[in-house]
Amino acid sequence: MSTEALAVVQGSHTMQIRAEAWLDGELLAADIPVSGGSEERDRSLAVPESVRLTMPRRDRGTSWEPVEPTHPLASFGQLLRxxxxxxxxxxxxxxxxxxxxxxxxxxxxxxxxxxADGLLTFIDEAKFSAPFQPASGDTLASVARDLVEPALTVVVDSLVDRAVPQGMQWDTDRLGALREVVNAWPADMRVTEDGYLLLEPLVETGDPVLNLTDGVGGTVIRWQGRTSRDGAFNVVVAQGEDGSGSQIQGVAYDRSPSSPFRVSGPFSPLPVPYPYYSPLLTNVAQCRAAAETTLQRLRRSASRMLTVTMVPHPGLLTGDFITVTGAGLTGALAVIETMSLPYSPGEMSLTVRVLDG
Known part of the structure; x- marks a missing residue:
């Protein structure tokens, strides 16, 4: 976003939605008359993104009812940008x-x-018709590409590749196999706005893209009204096998001072472990790295959450870091876990996970 647009969207502004429909690389419709809808993103879901659009049945002499397989709004491979x-x-x-x-x-x-859902839908739908086995000499990156391409182009950024042990096999779940590769790397994955599947290191801190203050610029910050011990762990034990078939493991402890589930804290006088196993882990260092990454993912659902209601900000995405002042916090670093962006005038809502403060 330009500096001018960034300044405008932090207050009341005039907006519009442009939707294009494509099929097999061909533009079918360049100006779909969207009258409303919303965009939802949730990092905890297998397919994190979805949109819902409404439009008139007829507009300017054009029928938007998808009665033919090649219609711009039919569901036979049509993509919306x-x-x-x-x-x-x-x-x-x-x-x-x-x-x-x-x-x-x-x-x-x-x-x-x-x-319309995110492009990982292609991978989620494409269950294996026969067991999938990596070939001799395959690496994590080549297996990820075999699982995904040509549905999506895989881009690997700042990750150290390594060989996949022989004898691996996945029977049915293609997306589950991809997630196992990503978890064992360890890495994070997301579909970019340009439609690529980006594999990159998982980070737990970063520079904030926005500062949110309660009552300023059209924001209201509320504590999320739910708390639960379900799914809360403070130790991750990641296990694998070395070349001789012996079991190996690495352990990660939640020692963050701001974590309510930290080891030796009030949550429990004893460690509460989360077991993780993958045959893709072949040495202790890999197990330790996978344990640390799994612990970071667990924090996404078990940390303190805030619900933010604000003027729509189209520059935000899940995974972005922000700072929050309000609800008893001052300049606390947080990360966006879920969001709902309206496609007509209305309020935007975020669920953010507090990292400190």
Whole structure:
């Protein structure tokens, strides 16, 4: 986003949505008349992104009811590219929100409603028709590409590749196999706005992209009204096998001073372990790294959460770091875990995980 757009979206602004429909690399419709909808993102889901659009059944002499397989809104491989427009002194700056696969379109009365999900849907749907076994000489990166391409192009950034042990096999779940590769690397994965699958190191801190203050710039910060011990762990034990078939393991302890589940804290006088096993782990160093990364992922659901209601900000994505002042916090670092961005005038909501403060 430009500096001008960033300044505009932190207060009330005029917005519009641009949606294009594509099929097999061909543009089917460049200006779908979106009248409303929303975009949802949740990092805890296998397919984190989804959008829901509404549009008139007929507009300017064009029917938007998907009655044919090649219609722009049919669900036979049609992709939507979504851009969020911000009015800046009479011109529109467009912020790309990404690509989404149409999974359902329904006509009711004079309205068409379209559901489109993130591109990992391709991988989630493509169960194995026969057991998948890596070939001799395969690495984590080559296996990830074999699992995903040509549905998505895999980009590996700042990760150290390594060989995959022989004898690995996955029977049915392609996306589950990909997640096992990513977890054992260890790495994080996300689909970029340009439609690539990016594999990169998992980070637990970073520079904030936005400072949120309660009551300023159209924000309201509330504590999330739920707490539970379910799924809370303070130790991760990652196990694998070395070349001789002997069991090996690495352990990671939650020692963060800000974590309510920290070892030796009030949560429990004893360690509460979470077991993780993968045959992709072949030495102790790999086990320790996988344990640390798994512990970071567990914190996503077991940490203190805030619910933020604010003026829509189309530059934000899940995984972005922000600072929060409000709800008893002052400049606390947090990371966005879920978000709901309206595609018509309304409020945006975030769930953010507090990292300190």
């Amino acid at each position: 979504i851009d969020y427009g911000v009015d800046i002194a009479g011109h529109t700056e467009w912020i790309n929100r990404g690509w989404f696969l149409i999974v359902d379109a329904d006509t009711g009365g004079d309205t068409v409603t379209v559901q």
